[in-house]
Amino acid sequence: MKFCDDCGSMMKTEGDSWVCGSCGYETLRDEAAEQEMAVTTQGQEESEIVDTSEVDAEDMGPTTGARCPECGNERAYYEMKQIRAADESETRFFTCTECEHKWREDDH
Structure with missing residues (x-):
């Protein structure tokens, strides 16, 4: 440039x-x-796929008030992971405490 x-x-x-x-x-x-x-881009790692499908509900960790887009439940387990560059915010992964639907949120 x-x-x-x-x-x-x-x-x-x-x-x-x-x-x-x-x-x-x-x-x-x-x-x-x-x-x-x-x-x-030499030396930069590609983002890996984060699979939580094999994790039991009791091992999912803390819960938070997050509305499930599938069933409307107001509680979800959450986990935060750094999957992009270090200068970008973490990605939040949610799992509904009722229907176990999984989704993620990124800061934009």
Whole structure:
């Protein structure tokens, strides 16, 4: 990613040039510099699927006031897990205390 020297806007590539969509400033691309700024996902782990289907109700943990989308019950077991990047909030997993329906909530 490159930013315009004139106005600071993000630039896009067009052939062998970087072009600013805001002010029209152009500069030639430099392959060596672009290799330095390349973004990689190496070393990042993919989110794993969290399966709670084999867990007994008594082992589910604490309960909270959460409305089940299936049966309307007002209590659910909950568990919080960090399944995304460390700078993002945890995901809350719920299991209804009545019908055992499972759902999750993410902060947006």
